[in-house]
Amino acid sequence: MQILINEMKRWMVEAGENLKKALAKESLEVDTKSSRTDLVTNLDKQTQDFLIERIVSFDSTANILAEENGKHALSSMEGRVYVIDPIDGTMNFVLEGENFCIMVGIYEDGEPVLGFIYNVIKEEFLWGGPSIGVYLNEDRVNQPTIPSLSAGLVGINCKMYRENVGNSQEIGRRSMGVRMSGCAGVELVHLALGRRVAYISNLSPWDYAAGGAILQTFGMKLSNFNGEPLKFDGQEQFLAASAPIYDEILAIALNTEK
Amino acid sequence: MQILINEMKRWMVEAGENLKKALAKESLEVDTKSSRTDLVTNLDKQTQDFLIERIVSFDSTANILAEENGKHALSSMEGRVYVIDPIDGTMNFVLEGENFCIMVGIYEDGEPVLGFIYNVIKEEFLWGGPSIGVYLNEDRVNQPTIPSLSAGLVGINCKMYRENVGNSQEIGRRSMGVRMSGCAGVELVHLALGRRVAYISNLSPWDYAAGGAILQTFGMKLSNFNGEPLKFDGQEQFLAASAPIYDEILAIALNTEK
Numbered sequence A, B: 001m002q003i004l005i006n007e008m009k010r011w012m013v014e015a016g017e018n019l020k021k022a023l024a025k026e027s028l029e030v031d032t033k034s035s036r037t038d039l040v041t042n043l044d045k046q047t048q049d050f051l052i053e054r055i056v057s058f059d060s061t062a063n064i065l066a067e068e069n070g071k072h073a074l075s076s077m078e079g080r081v082y083v084i085d086p087i088d089g090t091m092n093f094v095l096e097g098e099n100f101c102i103m104v105g106i107y108e109d110g111e112p113v114l115g116f117i118y119n120v121i122k123e124e125f126l127w128g129g130p131s132i133g134v135y136l137n138e139d140r141v142n143q144p145t146i147p148s149l150s151a152g153l154v155g156i157n158c159k160m161y162r163e164n165v166g167n168s169q170e171i172g173r174r175s176m177g178v179r180m181s182g183c184a185g186v187e188l189v190h191l192a193l194g195r196r197v198a199y200i201s202n203l204s205p206w207d208y209a210a211g212g213a214i215l216q217t218f219g220m221k222l223s224n225f226n227g228e229p230l231k232f233d234g235q236e237q238f239l240a241a242s243a244p245i246y247d248e249i250l251a252i253a254l255n256t257e258k
Helices: A002-025 A042-058 A090-095 A158-162 A165-174 A184-192 A205-217 A243-253 B002-025 B042-058 B090-095 B158-162 B165-174 B184-192 B205-217 B243-253
Strands: A030-032 A039-041 A063-066 A080-088 A101-108 A111-119 A124-129 A133-136 A139-141 A153-156 A177-179 A198-203 A221-224 A236-241 B030-032 B039-041 B063-066 B080-088 B101-108 B111-119 B124-129 B133-136 B139-141 B153-156 B177-179 B198-203 B221-224 B236-241
Touching: A002 A042, A002 A101, A002 A111, A002 A124, A039 A042, A039 A090, A042 A063, A042 A080, A042 A101, A063 A205, A080 A090, A080 A184, A080 A205, A101 A184, A101 A205, A111 A184, A111 A205, A124 A184, A124 A205, A133 A205, A153 A158, A153 A165, A153 A184, A158 A165, A158 A198, A158 B158, A158 B165, A165 A198, A165 A236, A165 A243, A165 B158, A184 A198, A184 A205, A184 A236, A198 A205, A198 A243, A205 A221, A205 A236, A221 A243, A236 A243, B002 B042, B002 B101, B002 B111, B002 B124, B039 B042, B039 B090, B042 B063, B042 B080, B042 B101, B063 B205, B080 B090, B080 B184, B080 B205, B101 B184, B101 B205, B111 B184, B111 B205, B124 B184, B124 B205, B133 B205, B153 B158, B153 B165, B153 B184, B158 B165, B158 B198, B165 B198, B165 B236, B165 B243, B184 B198, B184 B205, B184 B236, B198 B205, B198 B243, B205 B221, B205 B236, B221 B243, B236 B243
Parallel strands: A063 A080, A153 A177, A153 A198, B063 B080, B153 B177, B153 B198
Antiparallel strands: A030 A039, A080 A101, A101 A111, A111 A124, A124 A133, A133 A139, A198 A236, A221 A236, B030 B039, B080 B101, B101 B111, B111 B124, B124 B133, B133 B139, B198 B236, B221 B236
């Protein structure tokens, strides 16, 4: 596994260097997908192709589930599955030039093995998995101590917050504040490092696969916003938090508070 | 003025180094002010005292308007006024350890002279004023090209967005997305660099003084959310944007769209 970890980090950092160069040249080709705010660039596609080529060369048994180029569905999570988001936070990539991530999650028969989240501009690489622990760049990271919803910040998806899905406005009100970064990877890293107490959004498998492997290493909980297991199939409303806060938030969302 | 600029940057970077050291030691003393989410730390107060001491030693005519220690009101903006936010984004300072700024705005009889925003962890220093232009660290920054509300991101205060103050939900809907960073300095730097098209929040003079001097250098507009001049006296609902987008947003906010 150590060779795979080292290789994966090397590929992702190399992919990140290419993204930095592309940003410096200001020659992005931007298209829309499902809506005017659902962006994809030539770099999303190129980065995904680059990662898939490296992964498949290394592991000929690899199954791939990835955001672009028609790789967005798999018939099952059986075997070893690499879940790839070549640019998580494409809108930020285009409009901010920062706060975007490259992410890969590795699952074995649906169980998390490894997660890799690389915040390209910050050069902050969070990676790990249940059998090895969690690391930020080269340093071991300990499970954060998160006292309560009322003591921390919550990342919430803009549209879900506006429409008060799952009483998300009340969840925000009970916290220390709501943050919207526009990037699942940024939020899940914050959560793993104790800078957030929860993250609520509308996510696809490539948005949560890497972060999910890392958060589960810390015993944190993630599910759809009804408390049911994530399906790794299409977009779902998503909740992640450390165990006691997860239960507190789900009770607010489902109106089952005692 | 060059000596003042160099000294101010030096003081603010030194203050930032002290904040980094304090974060590394994890010994913050955190108190609340007006509400449970309005935080102040021993470092806010120490940083402000440090900056005031340096400023007054350099300029004995300095009037001071600053967030902490009872310096939060002035009878007028006559003469030379230094408006200081020792830690903008105290909540982020405490809970994220990043996304906070040290800010100083200098005004002469109410007119902007210089603004300084130092994002401590990013080591990103935006500074400038009408007579000298705008600089990011040592590089001259050009006025950003911002095409329309529909093409960019808008920073909006969480509570104002939740309560739909000034139709802010509709403003967000027409944009490419809403961001909430919890730090006025972060948002105003984004706006000055073209990573945002507007910023809407509830701000005090020390939150907007530095950024205001910089944005006005670029001909951008800022006012209260009714389009009236900012008072530099207490908290106000605030709007900043480049000129055509400012007008578009104000028309949505005031229901005066044609």
